[in-house]
Amino acid sequence: MKVVLRYPLVAGTVVALLGVAILLMSGQAWISQLTASIYALAVAAYLSVGMIRRLRSGHWGIDILAVTAIVSTVLVGEFIASMIIVLMMAGGTALEDYAAGRAKGELTALLARVPQTAHRERSGAGNGAGSNGTGPGAPGSGAENGQHEDVAATDVRVGDILLVKPAEVVPLDGILLSEAGTFDESSLTGESMPVERYAGDGIMSGSINGEAAIRMQVAAVMEDSQYSRIVALVKEASESRAPMVRLADRYAIPFTALAYALGAIAWIISGSPTRFAEVLVVATPCPLLIAAPVAFLGGMSQAAKSGIIVKYAGVLEQLGKVRTAAFDKTGTLTYGRPSLVAIMTAGSMDENELLRLAASAEQYSSHVLAASVMEAGQSRDLGFETASEAVEHATHGVRAVFNGLEVVVGKPAFVAESVAGVVETELDSGQLAIYVGVGGEFAGALVMSDPIRAETRRTLAELRALGVTETVMLTGDALATAEHIAAEAGLTQVRAECLPPDKVEAVKSLPKRPVMMVGDGVNDAPVLAVADVGIAMGARGSTAAGESADVVIILDDLSKAAQAVRIGQRTVRVAMQSIWIGIVLSVGLMVAAAAGYVPAIAGALSQEIVDLATILNALRSLSPGRHMAPVRGQAGVSTAAITRTVFR
Helix, strand or coil: CHHHHHCHHHHHHHHHHHHHHHHHHCCCHHHHHHHHHHHHHHHHHHHHHHHHHHHHCCCCCCHHHHHHHHHHHHHCCCHHHHHHHHHHHHHHHHHHHHHHHHHCHHHHHHHHCCCCEEEEECCCCCCCCCCCCCCCCCCCCCCCCCCEEEEEHHHCCCCCEEEECCCCECCCCEEECCCEEEEECHHHHCCCCCEEEECCCEECCCCEECCCCEEEEECCCHHHCHHHHHHHHHHHHHCCCCHHHHHHHHCHHHHHHHHHHHHHHHHHHHCCHHHHHHHHHCCCCHHHHHHHHHHHHHHHHHHHHCCEEECCHHHHHHHCCCCEEEEEHHHHHECCCCEEEEEEECCCCCHHHHHHHHHHHHCCCCCHHHHHHHHHHHHCCCCCCCCCEEEEECCCEEEEEECCEEEEEECHHHHHCCCECCCCCCCCCCEEEEEEEECCEEEEEEEEECCECCCHHHHHHHHHHCCCCEEEEECCCCHHHHHHHHHHHCCCEEECCCCHHHHHHHHHHCCCCCEEEEECCHHHHHHHHHCCEEEEECCCCCHHHHHHCCEEECCCCCHHHHHHHHHHHHHHHHHHHHHHHHHHHHHHHHHHHHCCCCCHHHHHHHHHHHHHHHHHHHHHHHCCCCCCCCCCCCCCCCHHHHHHHHCC
């Protein structure tokens, strides 16, 4: 019944065909012909209304061929063929829905799993927000004694305590309160194996809880949670149209002209109008309407399955043509979490005091190095002070005042603006220094080292194999550090000491286009927006970077950038193959029909075979295709590290 209600034209046509067949078998040939003709002409009139509306809005479609084929077969007495054309047109819609549903499988799976409710712990229940507990079954946890209420996920607020039952979807981003839990994050990150989280770790909305119920504290409301942002991106992506889809629409005009020309020539040469109708019967190529959309939906679905959210269908076409890849350094080519190597003091201040003041100032900075300085201070159990004033100067450093004492932390030129006697520290390759001034005097420097990602070299090698001939690093770091990382990674160009506007100008000036830019931080938002394809490492990146980008990589894995290019190339290739398969087969059938080798009924049936072949080929975009295997020993970052960076 659901199928009948969803596809009434298919159901009606099947019933009409059965009625016509019964009338024919009972010897009522003229009544069966009249019935079939009236029904077919009614459907043609219905299709004409939509066709005229689209023509008035400036959209030319090939449905004019279908209408002409139905009318012409009725006029020449091929009423069975006209009914088959109607059935195939209606069946084509159903086939398109099925193919689109298959292609959007991963996208719709994400949308269907949006959490609607949450089990919120009532005030006073449980072990308290700060307790690690022993799981929801522990005494006083409130898991089994009616101290939870089911509420809409949109009503939950930051700080609320939730119970997540076994096999349930985690409704919002949060912090695990139970001692441990196992979660399936495959729909978010593409990782097939469940991951373990421990008390204090962050857990992502959209992941599926394991076999034991857990308690969690909410860290973000519904609209700010990771899963909601992914769903918003997916909705936007599923509703977009690729430029190649519009290109396929433009094929309709020459194709329609060719069909009418062949039909007219066949009519003139043979002297029979039936020949004209037979040509038009096989000239209703649904592949032109279906192939490209199905292929691009399949490509986006394949990308989503791999933890790559493509915002617009047209981005896949751009990815398939990328010739230059530009990368931010910190957090993209490197792990972005430098570790403290040495503390170089310039005066009487001891190392711990220098680190404590620097870390206290870095509390007020959003730069990725600030977190590393703070971690170094915490590892030595150094207490941080609260500033009476604090100002961050993006990409340069931070100034803070503690009990009247000004502390300046950042690049040497920035520190030298307020501090006397700044001396740059000698660094080994791959090292960087954070300079510190205290009370107007140079106090010393913190020497840090940020190792290159394990997958960086493999990713760049894959991009070269995919035809991305230029690879460029755009970084605000010193030239010596940048060149060391570039040489280790195998980049072709380096542009160091860049401010955000410099990166924008650099991307605009790159000659080999399209240009793909990969970054992860708020400072990368402008350059991600101006690139032909902006890719944000979304698991680590800021909301600003994710909003500016065309592609968001959920998993903290640089190799996904190469995989996105590979998926784009395969999607475009499959779409073009499908379009041309439909055109070539249809033209071949038209020529055969013009020569009198394809009767009207056989032509109507053969056209559905063409549709099916084209759609099946378009669905190949759902598969990853052949690609380079991971290099042994170059595994990605651990899932525990990913979660720590997500919830910084």
